[in-house]
Amino acid sequence: MGEFKVHRVRFFNYVPSGIRCVAYNNQSNRLAVSRTDGTVEIYNLSANYFQEKFFPGHESRATEALCWAKGQRLFSAGLNGEIIEYDLQALNIKYSMDAFGGPIWSMAASPTGSQLLVGCEDGSVKLFQIIPDKIQFERNFDRQKSRVLSLSWHPSGTHIAAGSIDYISVFDVKSGSTIHKMLVDRQYMGVSKRKCIIWGVAFLSDGTVVSVDSAGKVQFWDSATGTLMKSHLIANADVQSIAVSDQEDSIVVGTAEGTVFHFQLVSVTSNSSEKQWVRTKPFQHHTHDVRTVAHSPTALISGGTDTHLVIRPLMEKVEVKNYDAALRKITFPHRRLISCSKKKQLLLFQFSHHLDLWRLGSTVATGTVESMCLLAVSPDGSWLAASGTSAGVHVYSLKRLKLHCTVPAYNFPVTAMAIAPNTNNLVIAHSDQQVFEYSIPDKQYTEWSRTVQKQGFHHLWLQRDTPITHISFHPKRPMHILLHDAYMFCIIDKSLPLPNDKTLLYNPLPPTNESDVIRRRTAHAFKISKIYKPLLFMDLLDERTLVAVERPLDDIIAQLPPPIKKKKFGT
Amino acid sequence: MVQLRPRASRTPASASAMVDEGQPASEQEAEHGLLLGQPSSGAAAEPLEEDEDWDDEFDDEAPEELTFASAQAEAREEERRVRETVRRDKTLLKEKRKRREELFIEQKKRKLLPDTILEKLTTASQTDIKKSPGKLNKVNLQKKEEECEKGSDSKKPKVQKVQSIGQNKSYLALRLKDQDLRDSRQQAAKAFIQNSLYGPGTNRTTVNKFLSLDNKRLPVKKAAAQFLSNGWGTQKKQNAKRFKRRWMVRKMKTSKK
Numbered sequence: 001m002g003e004f005k006v007h008r009v010r011f012f013n014y015v016p017s018g019i020r021c022v023a024y025n026n027q028s029n030r031l032a033v034s035r036t037d038g039t040v041e042i043y044n045l046s047a048n049y050f051q052e053k054f055f056p057g058h059e060s061r062a063t064e065a066l067c068w069a070k071g072q073r074l075f076s077a078g079l080n081g082e083i084i085e086y087d088l089q090a091l092n093i094k095y096s097m098d099a100f101g102g103p104i105w106s107m108a109a110s111p112t113g114s115q116l117l118v119g120c121e122d123g124s125v126k127l128f129q130i131i132p133d134k135i136q137f138e139r140n141f142d143r144q145k146s147r148v149l150s151l152s153w154h155p156s157g158t159h160i161a162a163g164s165i166d167y168i169s170v171f172d173v174k175s176g177s178t179i180h181k182m183l184v185d186r187q188y189m190g191v192s193k194r195k196c197i198i199w200g201v202a203f204l205s206d207g208t209v210v211s212v213d214s215a216g217k218v219q220f221w222d223s224a225t226g227t228l229m230k231s232h233l234i235a236n237a238d239v240q241s242i243a244v245s246d247q248e249d250s251i252v253v254g255t256a257e258g259t260v261f262h263f264q265l266v267s268v269t270s271n272s273s274e275k276q277w278v279r280t281k282p283f284q285h286h287t288h289d290v291r292t293v294a295h296s297p298t299a300l301i302s303g304g305t306d307t308h309l310v311i312r313p314l315m316e317k318v319e320v321k322n323y324d325a326a327l328r329k330i331t332f333p334h335r336r337l338i339s340c341s342k343k344k345q346l347l348l349f350q351f352s353h354h355l356d357l358w359r360l361g362s363t364v365a366t367g368t369v370e371s372m373c374l375l376a377v378s379p380d381g382s383w384l385a386a387s388g389t390s391a392g393v394h395v396y397s398l399k400r401l402k403l404h405c406t407v408p409a410y411n412f413p414v415t416a417m418a419i420a421p422n423t424n425n426l427v428i429a430h431s432d433q434q435v436f437e438y439s440i441p442d443k444q445y446t447e448w449s450r451t452v453q454k455q456g457f458h459h460l461w462l463q464r465d466t467p468i469t470h471i472s473f474h475p476k477r478p479m480h481i482l483l484h485d486a487y488m489f490c491i492i493d494k495s496l497p498l499p500n501d502k503t504l505l506y507n508p509l510p511p512t513n514e515s516d517v518i519r520r521r522t523a524h525a526f527k528i529s530k531i532y533k534p535l536l537f538m539d540l541l542d543e544r545t546l547v548a549v550e551r552p553l554d555d556i557i558a559q560l561p562p563p564i565k566k567k568k569f570g571t
Numbered sequence: 572m573v574q575l576r577p578r579a580s581r582t583p584a585s586a587s588a589m590v591d592e593g594q595p596a597s598e599q600e601a602e603h604g605l606l607l608g609q610p611s612s613g614a615a616a617e618p619l620e621e622d623e624d625w626d627d628e629f630d631d632e633a634p635e636e637l638t639f640a641s642a643q644a645e646a647r648e649e650e651r652r653v654r655e656t657v658r659r660d661k662t663l664l665k666e667k668r669k670r671r672e673e674l675f676i677e678q679k680k681r682k683l684l685p686d687t688i689l690e691k692l693t694t695a696s697q698t699d700i701k702k703s704p705g706k707l708n709k710v711n712l713q714k715k716e717e718e719c720e721k722g723s724d725s726k727k728p729k730v731q732k733v734q735s736i737g738q739n740k741s742y743l744a745l746r747l748k749d750q751d752l753r754d755s756r757q758q759a760a761k762a763f764i765q766n767s768l769y770g771p772g773t774n775r776t777t778v779n780k781f782l783s784l785d786n787k788r789l790p791v792k793k794a795a796a797q798f799l800s801n802g803w804g805t806q807k808k809q810n811a812k813r814f815k816r817r818w819m820v821r822k823m824k825t826s827k828k
Contacts, residue, residue: 079760081753102753103760121760147763194772214767237774256768287781289768558778558797562769565776571787 007547012536014551015559019303021066023074024294026246031294031301032074033309034063040076040086045296047412049311050431050467055086055093065106069130070113077118079103083128083135097135099126108151108160117160119148125162125171141176144169152203155248159223161209163198168211170223180226188215189236200242202251212239212253218263220277232279234261237564241302243295250314251277252300254290257564259283260302260312285310288563305561383440385417385426393417393428395440405443407436418471422478429468429483433461435492437481448494458499464488472539484538489548490528 017037024031031043038057044050061084063076074086081103087094101120108117109130116128116135123144128135141160150163159179160171170180186196197214204210208229209221216235221228237256244251251263262281268274288305295301299313383404384396393407393414412430419426425446426438434457437449445453466486474480481492532538537549683689769775782796 079757081757102756105760121756147760195767197767238768554782554796557782560778562775562777563781565774566781566784568784568788571784 005545006532007545008532009547009549010552010555012549012551013555014536015556016307018288018291018305018307018560019309020291021063021076022292022294022301022303022309023066023068024296024301025068025072026297028072029296031296032066032068033303034066034076035307036062038062038078040066040074042074042088043309044413044431045311048431048433048467049465050413050415052413053088053091055091061096064104065108065118067107067109067116068113069109069116073130075107075109075116075135077104077107079105081120083107083116083118085135095134099128099137101126105147105149106151108153110153110157111155112157115157117151117153119151119162121147123147123164125151125160127173127176139176141171142178144178150198150201152201152209154203154207155205159203161201161203161211161223163201163211163213165195165197168198168201168209168221170209170226180223182209182221182226182228184211184213184215184219185217186215197238199238199240200253202242202244204244204248210242210244210251212242214238216255218242218253218261218279230277234279235259238289240289240291241293243293245295246297250295252293252295252302254286254293254302254304256289257566258286258288258290258304258306260285260290260293260300260310262300262314283312285312287557288560305563306557307560383419383424383426385419385440393426393438395426404440407438410434410436415467416469416471416483418473420473420478420481421475427471427481427483429471431467433457433464433468435468435483452498455498470537470539474540482538482540484535486535487533488528488530489532489535489538493527 017035017039019033020036021034022031029044029046031045032040033043034040035057038059038061040055040057040063041051042053044052060080061076061078061082062080063078063084065078066074066076068074072088074088075083076086077083077099081101082096082098083104084096085094086092099118099120101118101122101124103121104118105121106119109115110117114130115138116130118126118128120126123146125141125144125148127138127141129138144162144164146165148162148164152161154160158173160173162169162171166184166186168182168184169178170182171177172179184196184198186192186194188194188196194214198211199214200212202210203223207223209223211219211221213219216233216237216239218232218234218239219228220230234253235255235257239253239255241254242251243253249265252260253263254260260283261279262283263277264280265275266278266280268276283300283302286302286304286306286308290302290304292304293300293302299311301309301311303309385393395404395406396402397404407426407428410430412432412434414428415431416429417426419440424440426440428436428438430436435452437446437452438444439446464485464487468483468485471481471483473482479494481494483490483492532548532550534551534553535548536551537547539547767773779795779797783794786793786795
């Protein structure tokens, strides 16, 4: 393998922006996530939680609400007063429509998916009809005194609950008039001075309205009589988000302290049919405000100002207890934000609004705007491989400027691609941690790749939860492939035998300590090192030098907005 | 009416003329020796007395005779002249007013949108007339404002308006007043959320303190997560830097010498 000099780079000041909204789509098992800088990301939860689509954002399009509608259509609304529809095929914005109510605070799609409700700054609740290719304004509901911060449809589509400041209103959809106005108690830590903001409401099919507010309460109201049934005080800070499961037997709420609480409908005693809502599990996976939560059939999803997306599968819902049931925390981007020029010793960092060009050893800064795509060019300049949203990687011949061949489609998206310098083999890594090697001149998978597929990868390799983001090659050693993900980098030596499930995948001991015989027996193709983490990028500069760009989590956290104070005994 | 002969001018020039003429003037000079002896300022200062003096001299002689015809002719001339001037003034005023009107019309025309777009809009509005009976039409006809926002007046036919702006969608007409209103509302909304999440009354702390809580509770107490404050004493540091640079330069100069 050889020894390398390593440039450890830690000055890439990458700070992701906080998560503002999440929306879960049941039919396609996809999650849409919008951030405070306006970017919208789509994660495919069945493809190993891979981020497959990405809409770069703009400050003016900062979203306050995100929702899915019928036919896999994604809508978002923000403080600029516009409703935006995203085109998921072309990866751009289809259109944006002004709602003429001032900044929009909340949006909800009807249970049938054909109507859209928005709550605006001026207190009006507007109903839009979703028709193919656009949306159309239908009518206004009764206007409220203060801004409408949260909305929820009754599952039958007949009533709506709207949370505002200090009160909740229940509307009748057909007439558009308020039926009930429920006043919420302001008291927060013994003081009644600050206004009580209703951050979230949820309407259940039995007529119960669940509300979460800035005083730290979760309250259950009866919408038929307009009265308070039960109140739970769960935090000393705001409770900012709420989501209900489809079966309506579990609710998840997120607080400003970073705690996520799980409420479940359980029977009062083991035999009785009477049920009540009980707070069951607290989860502390966040350090800052949890501004949004979502409930999928098997997991609780939460995201907030600390930029992590946490997916917590619920044990009782998961059938098979395997690795899938563990917690997933998505912190680092799944795309490559850094490129390296080997000859000139330059590094290119991609920020959201500008690019930074650094020379290893000195610094130079520039500025433009760039967008992302997954391409790979062969070093001798004769082939170009491109992977898009459709299945299959296309290889184009640059000399003749036409399609050369297509790698057979695979059901998991591609996370990284590269073309080897001399042999012109295309190495592709997928989101389920499979690695394929495809020979471009021969138009078929290589022998080595077929052997690997037959034997299968080591189980620990398949259980890594971050995708491979970069692949590169050693110019003098064609048998080596260098690849890395966020927590490890690995050199695959194709000449050595492949590990089977029984061998140790990670070799902790350095080679000199073992005797020759043992080394020969245990040596296998995958040489993995976990020294540098968290890794954003790693590449081979020349024969003797590697460059590794790390991003310690503490540096990111140091630049986040202020969290809620935690009182600890003795400090 | 009897018209008297216009009197001779009593400016100093006449005095000098009389002096120049010598003998023939001397008679008159002798007659009004008092008057001519007076300085010229006197003539201006006391014209009334002089008039009377002059009149006294000429009152003995009969006034010049003017025939009625000539007087009448003169009178008619005067009237004609007056009428002419009045007419001229009137026509001048008329011209002025006309020019001003034209200028205003032109300015108004410049402010309106070019005719082609107006045509398109009126035709487009006619096609949508079923959907939005009165309002759209009114908006199109009363287009005396500077720029029009397509959806500003009525709330209902929003979608139709947005799409009825002609075939080439390369531009969108906006009213600047609305943009200011929109910005101010957006500012208010942002201020509201900033205030409710991070404003007074919220229980917030800095990231440094948050991360250092654990350090405080360890058996071996460690320092805070961000121990150094980079913002401290920036002015002092800048001054020190400048001083150091100057000192180095001075040192170089002296060492060279």
